[in-house]
Amino acid sequence: MKAVVIRDGAVSWDDKTSPTIGEDELLVRVEAAGINGADILQRAGRYPPPPGIPADMPGLECAGTIEAIGERVSGFRTGERVMGLMAGAAQAELAALHQRLALRVPAGLSPAEAGGFPEVFCTAHDALFSQGSLGIGDKLLVTGAAGGVGMAAVQLGRAAGADVVASVRNPELRGRVEALGAVCAEPAKAVGLGPFDVVLELVGGPGVAQALATLAPWGRYVVIGTGAGSRVEVDLGVVMARRATLRGSTLRNRSLEEKATVVRRVEHHVLPLVASGKVRVVVNEAFPFARAQDAYEHFAAGGKFGKVVLTTGGPRA
Amino acid sequence: MKAVVIRDGAVSWDDKTSPTIGEDELLVRVEAAGINGADILQRAGRYPPPPGIPADMPGLECAGTIEAIGERVSGFRTGERVMGLMAGAAQAELAALHQRLALRVPAGLSPAEAGGFPEVFCTAHDALFSQGSLGIGDKLLVTGAAGGVGMAAVQLGRAAGADVVASVRNPELRGRVEALGAVCAEPAKAVGLGPFDVVLELVGGPGVAQALATLAPWGRYVVIGTGAGSRVEVDLGVVMARRATLRGSTLRNRSLEEKATVVRRVEHHVLPLVASGKVRVVVNEAFPFARAQDAYEHFAAGGKFGKVVLTTGGPRA
Structure with missing residues (x-):
């Protein structure tokens, strides 16, 4: 099969051995696979994948059609459309997807939308609700809200009855983020719209101290x-005075059961909203797999609204 | 009545108007009242009390005998021994204690022990369990464990089935902290005994970055x-990689219902252990109220094990 392969800091669409599936896995004929920040880090050799995952095969999510199922799989049949989370090697013609990390694709979702759904919606849902305990009437600030996780978080925050403020650096993107239901402003102004019950920090760097104080x-x-930087100064006096909590996480290095819990929550809480059209997967641009290097460059350049996805079809927005 | 009064950065035992009690309050004839870090800050003008609390009357806890009760008080009678949390003005001959912040004093607890119990045990219990979710088999690090909160936290951690490591700078105090059930070491060595599921940070300053990494x-x-300093550098990359949580709080600026919740939890979980002798209130030194300034100086000097308490009796350990 063909797969996106990392070699010397670049990616290409090359031959690789097809995966064999375990008894709990689905063999997926991939139609689309999103690009995420972790792929860019992995391309640069700065995000080594977990044990058992090839370091030269990126991709944390995909969507496609089930071609075969392992002997312990239940609830999925060949021919069904699925999407899901993987620990790597998702950007390939064939992918081995664990059944507990798979979601049935709602009717009406295009391949590119399905391929760009799992990682950012799982990340945003886990961050907002499991970690941030976001609730009705809470005021939420999403920093750097124009990217994939931001696009998902703004919509989930609104769906949960929160007031959402989004900070977006690029003025051209603000209108589109506002259309998702947020009050949108440049970072310095957005911070001034607090106090916030929950801040979802997607940028880092010097803005953290300022946002923490709100x-x-x-x-x-x-x-x-x-x-924008991971070493930040924190005033513990502010943290104590507000009885505040600062949390951080990544999805990728969690155990299978932890990821499965996140995926099942998203299935329950978010898929119905996607199926009804209340929440949508914003696709910035879809590239054919053979143009993976262009797609990675486009992703890495930043300043875009929504997901960058690789597909087997031609480019589509 | 007489009360500890702050004037020009010093404290004295002076005349003050006796408190009048509200309908939910107990008038307590105070026998003992602990000194806490907040009192030292308040003496220096750096910890203004909440609205309604006189800025010149320190004291967050006391123990004594009920002399009168408000008309809505239920479950307490005059003549009973109580101890409890106050937002200020606890270091006085008479104190107005809210019934939801009051605890009956277990038999066998001396006045000094009772007067030094509420603040540190409520703080430690809230921090370890409500904020830190400490559980059986968790590994706990308590930094600066020889003081009042540390003495309480080490014992509560052990009582909950956690492995407790205590960092104590003063080598002469380590044996006494070990006797409470902790493995005790100097800060640099204690940090090396991780990884820790919960860290209770009582010191701050440059040690935070190091302990966070464990x-x-x-x-x-x-x-x-x-x-030792509230502005610290935090590596958010470490926080994310560990899916870690950093929290901070103070008890004093919380609402009545929040404090009441803490006090009721301590009544349920901790008082039985105190009554049975499994957990003890370590009193470093008890000073008569008239020697409040000496007691404050002794507290502020640091390097002591356990609580410093003001009492109506003579000095006792």
């Missing part, structure tokens, strides 16, 4: 991305 | 004291 009493500060 | 996956870092 937390309401019992506020939760959840760190998911630190592209 | 957290186990899903570890909880609870900040209660920052005497």
Whole structure:
């Protein structure tokens, strides 16, 4: 089969041995696979995958059609469309997807939308609700809200009855983020719209100290991305005075059962919203798998709204 | 009545108007009242009390005998021995204690022990369990464990089935902290005994970054004291990789219902252990109220084991 392969800091669409599935896995004929920040780090050799996952095969999510199932799989049949989370090697013609990390694709979702759904919606749902305990009437700040996780978080926050403020650096993208249901402003102004019950930090760097100071009493500060810098100064006096919580996490290095819990929560809480059209997967651009290097460059350049996805079809938005 | 009064950065035992009690309050003839870090900050003008509490009357806890009760008080009678949390003005001959913040004193507890119990045991219990979710078999690090909160936390951690490591700077105090059930070492060595599921930070300063790096996956870092510095550098990459949580809090600025919840939990979980002698209130030194300034100086000097308490009796250990 063909797969996206990392070699010397670049990616290409190359021959690889097809995966063999375990008894709990689905063999998926992949139609689309999203690109995530972790892929860019892995391409640069700075995000070694967990044990058992080839370091040269990126991709944390995919969507496609089930071609074969392991002997202990129940509830999925060949020919069904699925999407799901993987620990790597998802950007390939064939992928071995664990049944507990798989979701049936709602009717009406395009391949590109399905391929770009799992990672950002699982990440955003886990961060907002399991970690941030976001609830009705909470005020939520999403920093760097134009990217994939931000796009998902803004919509999930609104769906849960929160007031959502989104900070977006690029002024051209603000209108589109506002259309998802957030009040959108440049970072310095967005912070001024607090106090916030929950902050979802997708940027990191010097803005963290400022945003931390805008937390309401019992506020939760959840760190998911630190592209602008991970070493920050924290005033513990502020944390204590607000009885605040600062949390961080990544999805990838969790155990199978932890990831499965997240996926099952997303199935229950989010899929119905996607099926009804209340929540949508914003696809910035879809590239054919053979143009993986272009797609990675496009992703890494930043300043875009929504997901960058690789598909077997031609480019589509 | 007489009360400890703050004037120009010093304290004295002076005349003050007796408190009048509200309908939910107990008028307590105080026998003992512990000194806490917040009193020292308040003496220096750096910890303004909440609205309605006189800025010149320190004291967050007391123990004594009920002299009168408000008309809505139920479950307490005059003549009973009680101890409890106050938002200030506890170091006085008479104190107005809210019934939901009051605890009956277990038989066998001396006045000094009772007067030194509420604040540190409520703080430690809230930090370890409500904030840190400490459980059986968790590994707990208590930094600066020789003080009042540390003495309480070490014992509560052990009582809950946790493995407790205590960092204590003063080598002369380590044996006494070990006798409470902890493995005790100097800070640099104690940190090396991780990974820790929960860290109770009572010191702050540069040691925080080091201790944060010793957290186990899903570890909880609870900040209660920052005497050595509150501005610290935090590596959010470490926080994310460990899926860690950093929390901070103070008890004093919480609402009545929040404090009442803490006090009721301590009544249920901790008082039986105190009554049976499994957990003890370590009193470092008891001073008569008239020697409040000496007692404050003794507290502020640090390097002691257990609580410093003001009492109506003579000095006793």
